[in-house]
Amino acid sequence: MKWCYDSSFWIFLILFLLYSDIIKCTNNSNTDTALRIVGGHDVNVQKYPWFAVLVRRGNTFENASVSCGATLIDEYHLVTAAHCYSDENSLARNCGAFVVFFQLQNRCNGKFEAAVDVEDCFVNRRFHYNTMLNDIALIKLKRKIYYQPVFLPRSVNHQERLIANYGRRAEIIGYGVTEPEGKEPCVLQSAYVQIFSRRYCEKSELNKLINTNFKTLLCAGRVQGGTDACQGDSGGPLLIYTGRKYYLVGITSFGLECAIRDYPGVYTSVAYYLDWIKQTIWKNKLNNDWFGLFVDDFFQ
Numbered sequence: 001m002k003w004c005y006d007s008s009f010w011i012f013l014i015l016f017l018l019y020s021d022i023i024k025c026t027n028n029s030n031t032d033t034a035l036r037i038v039g040g041h042d043v044n045v046q047k048y049p050w051f052a053v054l055v056r057r058g059n060t061f062e063n064a065s066v067s068c069g070a071t072l073i074d075e076y077h078l079v080t081a082a083h084c085y086s087d088e089n090s091l092a093r094n095c096g097a098f099v100v101f102f103q104l105q106n107r108c109n110g111k112f113e114a115a116v117d118v119e120d121c122f123v124n125r126r127f128h129y130n131t132m133l134n135d136i137a138l139i140k141l142k143r144k145i146y147y148q149p150v151f152l153p154r155s156v157n158h159q160e161r162l163i164a165n166y167g168r169r170a171e172i173i174g175y176g177v178t179e180p181e182g183k184e185p186c187v188l189q190s191a192y193v194q195i196f197s198r199r200y201c202e203k204s205e206l207n208k209l210i211n212t213n214f215k216t217l218l219c220a221g222r223v224q225g226g227t228d229a230c231q232g233d234s235g236g237p238l239l240i241y242t243g244r245k246y247y248l249v250g251i252t253s254f255g256l257e258c259a260i261r262d263y264p265g266v267y268t269s270v271a272y273y274l275d276w277i278k279q280t281i282w283k284n285k286l287n288n289d290w291f292g293l294f295v296d297d298f299f300q
Contacts, residue, residue, distance in 0.1 A: 040189035050150040054098040066175040069236025080235035082127040082137040095121040108186035117142045135253040159271035168195040176232030193220040205262040216272040225261035
C-alpha cells in the first residue's frame with residue numbers, strides 16, 4: 001500500500017506540474033496573439049516625432065481611418081508612397097483629399113497634437129500603378145511644422161553601409177491592420193524586420209509573381225514569416241536606428257497579403273530618390289539659403 005501511495009502521489013505531482021505549465025504556456029500564447037498578430041507591438045508615438053498619418057478629409061477625428069503613413073523630412077515636406085495619391089486611372093488625385101495628423105496618440109479616441117492641411121503633392125512621374133515601381137511622393141504642408149524631421153541617407157552607398165552595419169535589422173511602424181482584412185489598432189504599432197539582400201529578394205516566391213528589378217527596391221520581413229507591414233501602413237517608414245539617429249531607408253510600398261513565409265514586404269529604397277527629392281523641393285521655389293540648410297542638416 002505504501003508503494004502504491006507513493007507512486008500515485010508522485011504521478012499526481014508530475015501531472016499537476018505539467019498541467020500548470022500547459023496552462024501557463026497557453027495563456028502566454030493567447031496574450032501574444034492578441035498583441036502581436038503580425039509581429040508588432042504597441043509603442044508610444046512620441047518616440048517618432050517625424051511620423052505622420054494621412055486621414056481622408058471628411059472623416060471624424062474620433063476613430064479616424066488611417067489611409068497611409070508619411071515621414072517628415074523638413075519643416076514643410078513629408079515623403080510617402082505614390083500609390084496613396086494615385087490609382088490605375090489617375091497619376092495624382094486631389095492633393096487636399098487628406099489631412100496630415102502628427103502625434104496621433106490614439107486612433108480610436110482621436111487624440112493627436114496637430115492636424116495640417118496639404119498645400120501640394122508631387123507624385124514621381126515614373127510611378128507605374130501596375131508594377132508599383134518608383135512608388136514615392138512628396139507632400140508640402142500649408143504651414144510650417146516644428147517636429148524633428150527624420151534623417152535621410154547621404155547616398156546609395158551610405159544607405160547600404162547603414163543597413164550592413166546594423167545587421168540588416170530595421171523597424172517598421174504604422175496604424176495598419178494587424179491581420180489581413182482585420183481592424184486597425186487604436187495605438188501605433190512597431191515591429192522589427194530583416195532587410196534581405198537583393199539576391200534573396202529576386203529569388204523569393206514573391207518575385208516569381210511580380211518579376212521586377214529590385215535595384216530601386218528593398219524587401220524585408222522574416223524568413224519564416226509572421227512579421228510584416230499590412231493594409232494601412234503604406235507610405236510609412238522602414239527605419240535604421242544608429243548613432244542615436246533614425247534614418248529613413250525605405251517607404252512601405254506593397255506585398256502579397258501580410259506576413260507570409262517567403263513573401264517579404266516591398267519598400268521603395270529612399271537612397272535612389274535623393275536627387276528627385278532635392279530637385280522637387282528646389283523646383284518648388286524654396287530660397288537658396290533654406291535649401292542649403294536642408295541638405296546640410298537632413299542628409300547627414
